[in-house]
Amino acid sequence: MPALALGVLLLAGAPAFAADTATIYDVTQEGLSAADAQKLADTYGIPNSIAENGAFTYTGKAFGQVPQKQVGDPHKEESGRLVTPQALDIPALQALKTLDDRSALKRAAALPALAGLDGDFKAAPSVSHSELTTANNDGKTTGAYALDTSVSYDMTLGGLPATGQGAKLRVTFAGDGSVTQLSTATRRLASGKQAIIISSDEAAKACSALYGANVRQATPTLGYVLPPLGAVKQIFPSYTCNPVGGDGPQANRVVAAVEGASPTATFKASLRESSVEAAADVSGGTAPYSYKWASSTTVLEQNTDASLSYIRSPRDGKLTGEGLTLEVTDANGLTATATGIFEGDGVISATSTPGGGGFGKLAIGPTDVGIEQTVDEWQCAQDSAIGFKAVMAAHGVGTAFDWRGMNAWERDFKKASLGGTDSTYADNVDAMWYTGHGNSGGFTFKNETHDDRWIVPSDADWGNGDLEWLQLESCQVLRDTNGSHDYFSRWGGTINGLHMLNGFHTNAQCVGGGTGGRFATYLFAGFTVRNAWAQMAFDKEPGGTVFRSMGNIGAGGVTNINDHFWGQGSVGPDILKSSRIGMWAIAQTV
Template sequence: MRRTTSAVLACTVTMSVAAAVTQSAAGAAGAASLPVYLVTQEGLTRAEGQRLADAFGIPDGLQADGGFEQVDATGFLAAPSRVVGTGQDEAGNATVGEALDPVALEALRPVSDAEALRRGDELVRLTGLSADLTATPRISHDVLSLADADGRLRSKHPLDTVVSYDLALGGLPVTGMGARLRLVVGPDGKVTQLSNRLRRVSRGAEVPIIGVDEATRACAALLGPDARQEQPPTLAYQFPALTARDASGSGAVRTLHPVYTCHAGSAAGKVFQQVPAVAGSGPSGRFTVTLSQGVVTASAEVSGGTGPYELSWASSSTALTEEQSEGARTSYARFSRDGAPSAERVVFQVVDANGLAATGTAELAGDGTTTAVTTPGGGGFGQLTIPRVDAGTETPVTAGGCGTASNKSANGFKSTLAAHGVTTQFDFRGNSAYESDFKDPSKGGHDSLYTDDVDIQWYSGHGGPGGFTFNGNHDDGLITPQDARWGNRDLEWMQLESCNVLQDVTGTADYFQRWDEAFAGLHLLNGFHTTAACGTGEGLGLTFAKRLFPGASGPALTVVRAWAAASLANEPAGRITRTMGPLKLVNGQYLWNYNDHFWGQGPVGPDITSPNGFWAVADEVV
């Protein structure tokens, strides 16, 4: 089993007042210490998974790594619809028109907060939290928001009731993919989604931690000279992805260490990566890169931390295969989209068994050899301002650990679709990913040759409410909502693994007015309200693509459900996805694509042009 880690594109970090006070005391500039926690059980065992399923009357969602992820293929995110007609799309694929049922929507009544909390208490009891680990519940709802043709919010409708838990260990917030406890209760009282990703721990020895001043210097070394730290680093415990083998309760993670989160800004936006709080606790690496006649070879040596290690590579020019992007060595023929390659940048990351990372970058202007060393840290958070069925992927980010993790996410999306006979028409990474590939020809772009010439598109990179970014200037390095007119040629489903692109900035559903003009036949826009984790678990791209088809996790999900389920399985707690789509008033009924499946896996609605309104669904507090 390969170990996995997370590197996050964008995130908003929150903590309780008590945790903040604890951090201030523990991180004070003098000698300070915190306990290291020992892992006594990695995730759930098979018996515990079955007991959880039986208690809530749901199928057993136990995963091999010890996590529990269950999604009801019809009950989760269910919104009232009715079939209104059939037809064909531009490629001759059969379509089934569905319309929102406004009467049934108005009559929908989620269960009470008290009832949902009762089910949540049952989940906590069955989980059996370790000493020093606390879980504080939060109540929210998956909310369907409706807007008019101008993107103005008209109404909101809670579809269910969500109980999620903020976790803390020894008074410090818990971060990472190995820390999620959540369930959703439908209007009929049935549990429609449940996540349980925890490990049991016991308190170990106290160890010295570095102070805030030293952590600030470590953040500066990790983030580079262009970043400015906007506040002192803050402490948390890092819970990496679960690593159990065959749900045995035993895995690679042995100890859990405190980390500092860096809070920095740059010309591109904000970055919140993490550095070890215990000096020398993480791994380190030294690597050599050679560029000769268009071929790049690299090799690395690692030490420190706790093995086994996950070693990964990313290139500023080339889409690396899974084989090329993992391991102590890599070799690839450099890709030059324009025929005049720029400097080659190679990113190397090592993550040890306990989830601690170190990251390094080497750059060559031309043929030659160079050697680089890693800097402690990585991952963390950041906010940056089937007739012919085919797919596209573009992954511009190559900096730091996000470069290697974005590569993994795109590879998973591409390989899963290929396994189901879906061709990837283009795959551009790093500097070869162009903004103009996503821009409408009326705006000077070429999306009719790329993004809007495929059925489904994957993007992994930096973003924010104002758009998403690219490394180069083809033609200006940023797609804004005003640049996009998707679906007027082919595109049905756009996925943006990018921070905050569908964020409700003002609390008035302003994402509708930002993105409404992008819908020129596009069925669904999948994005994030919050920041997005890059490559956690098996990778968002892989999980999303898998859930479009039937398999070990259950039946094929709709595109809306697959996006939400992939996030729940791969993102740290607190990350929130949002899906947006068009509405069209036809013969007194509002046609929509809410229940679209991928081609061949269930009904798909027709293209909707000149919408009369819009809808969106996301987890919200109302």
């Protein structure tokens, strides 16, 4: 007979690959020890770059560098900030040599063992190259240059796919075989009890509860999603949802495969004349619990307690409804999500469904950023906005606006000639962060009362105001749909003084803790804007994710490829469409 332990059905002596059981793994060590990290550093001839949580993140100055040459004197742009024109060094690009795949695999072969992978925890390598592609003004490719050679690892645990922020292993080599980037985030694991798991049909039903009514579910993938390194005691099997439909590709969220493993949450809330109060009750899973609340109309500055109170502040005063979402995470990284909807004043209650997760002045002149986040019911998306804003604030950079959920409007990104207000919002800040659904044709907004909910390329004309760097945490917006680099012809017309557009070729995953804070942190750690986007993806996105940065090429080959955030290093000049001679893009693989 199966035994019931802490609400989880366990089987003694069950076969390891029985269709209805899977292993629960016990954590024996979180990340690398100090000795492990030193051995790793010595092996690859790099500085010891261990973090407090045992992760190892090294990025050398040579990583991702594109050969450029200064072609003019530094001068001040219109707001008084210093810019330095740098142009592509084509002869140096043509002479660039990369490490061959076989040598890279041989050099990387020791990495899994050095990172502590053994027993059921296995890794399979794959090779990729960062590639710079150039195009003319019509979007026709004019050149392609491999910049380096990377080896990434796809991991399995007990024969099932293992993904997540705790399953990271990647190394990048320069042409001479030296390491320019290396990151590990793994833990040592021991095989524990066998547990009865829910069927894929039951998992699909659980997944459906995490998405909108117009999103279908393909068969969920059974595996292990390893949370960020911390104080996790056990790793439970889980199903990754495979949603289809809706407004473009959807993020892959996660539900526990073992019934009773996740926490269960309920909350009661009241709305009285714009005042909202709520309190949660949580049981099951493994204590202690962490709480994250989110509102459809209001940025919640204090959202991590079991109770909550705030004054509702919709951007559109006519909006009477209010959505309130709670995501609870237990000590093992398992989550549950509860959502309640107010139609008006009153009292509501909500019960969870299992699953979820899956800023002194530094520059001359005013520097600010903006945020628009359209998936307010997903805490992982809220975390991106929260993190980006917090890091910017910590470095003295203000957030001019922070619109989330129903407060985020399409017109904020749309050019004035089409009735948009980008000159007040998206194109009136230095850096812009967007999180939401998208596809190769554009990105979306939830509010249907302010235009048609979609920003498509013909809507936009970015950079003729203040905007330098636009980050789109959205699926496939910068996808090469046909192998001809057609993102140039789709999005090239939107780049009119914008220094850089950062996005994804593949899906962008909704990951616990979000990605915005990590990106912003790297902006103030000596990284170029492009490399901050890259290192964020290496840290947060699952293996196989392909991300892309793109921008204009001006007269004489001038680009913004090596831009830093204001006050953190060199920045190139604005390059308008009227003066550009082509475009560039760089794609990399996690």
